[in-house]
Amino acid sequence: MTPLVSFQKHIITILFRLLAESPIYLHDLATRCKGLEEGLLPGDRDILVERGLQFPEFPKEAWDTEKACLEIIMEQIDTTGPEIKIRNLLGSPLYYHGPPIGWKEYKERGGGYPSILRTKHVAQPSTLKVGDILGTGEEIISPPREGGNGSVLIHLAGGDRGTWLDVPARIPLALLCEE
Numbered sequence: 001m002t003p004l005v006s007f008q009k010h011i012i013t014i015l016f017r018l019l020a021e022s023p024i025y026l027h028d029l030a031t032r033c034k035g036l037e038e039g040l041l042p043g044d045r046d047i048l049v050e051r052g053l054q055f056p057e058f059p060k061e062a063w064d065t066e067k068a069c070l071e072i073i074m075e076q077i078d079t080t081g082p083e084i085k086i087r088n089l090l091g092s093p094l095y096y097h098g099p100p101i102g103w104k105e106y107k108e109r110g111g112g113y114p115s116i117l118r119t120k121h122v123a124q125p126s127t128l129k130v131g132d133i134l135g136t137g138e139e140i141i142s143p144p145r146e147g148g149n150g151s152v153l154i155h156l157a158g159g160d161r162g163t164w165l166d167v168p169a170r171i172p173l174a175l176l177c178e179e
Contacts, residue, residue, distance in 0.1 A: 001166050002148035003056055004068065008090050009164075011072045014051045015086045016161070027084050030077035039066030040073075090164045091145035091153040100127040115169045121179075122172040125152035135174030 001009075018026045029044055040048070048069075055065045078085040100118035101109075118127035125144050132140045134156075142155035147166045156163045167173070 003058075003063070005090050005147055005153070005166070007056060007065070007068060008072050008076075011053065011069060012076055012086060012088055012090075014048060014053050015073070015076055016088075017051055019084065019086055023084050026077060027079055029073065030079050030084070033070055033074050033077075036070055037067075039064075039070055088155075088161050089142065089145065090155075091147045094126055094144055094146050094152070097126070117172060120177050121175060123175055124172055125154055125167050125169060128154055128173070133176040135176055137176065 015026065018029075025047070032041060032044065039045075045053075045066075053069075055069070056063075058065060076087050076089065078087050097114035097116050100116045100123070102119055103117070106117045114126075115124040116127055117124045123132070128140050128144050130140055130143060134140070139157040140154060141157050141162050144155075145153045147153040150169050151166045152169045154165050154167060156165055
């Protein structure tokens with residue numbers, strides 16, 4: 001898992017904790033973050049640190065973790081509905097490489113890039129869709145996302161918020177089918 005995905009996971013855990021403790025504060029935090037660009041306000045930073053937020057150690061010129069924290073918070077807090085929600089999205093949106101291809105085209109290309117093979121029996125992670133059921137019986141509950149370092153993050157049903165799994169982009173996964 002890349003440092004960004006680990007940091008996202010860490011922040012999401014804290015946001016869920018805040019949602020349980022004080023949804024009003026979380027709504028106010030989301031409202032305040034929309035106007036900021038460089039980092040959190042000192043009071044908000046203190047509240048998050050008290051809840052367990054730890055900033056990874058990187059030189060500021062390599063990765064501005066304060067700014068990344070702000071961007072993650074803005075991406076994760078959803079205030080559009082009547083109730084505030086945490087989106088629980090790891091990684092970043094996948095780059096679209098075109099529609100999935102079948103075995104014939106896959107063999108003609110010699111496998112290779114991009115990893116968009118999908119048949120009724122197998123699918124590479126980037127071609128999975130919400131509602132697909134893997135051969136293990138687990139259901140996909142969010143669109144796949146970029147995990148970094150050649151991996152794709154898939155969100156499986158299970159637990160309170162589902163489970164994110166980091167898998168290689170090229171690996172074919174078995175799909176549950178009628179046969």
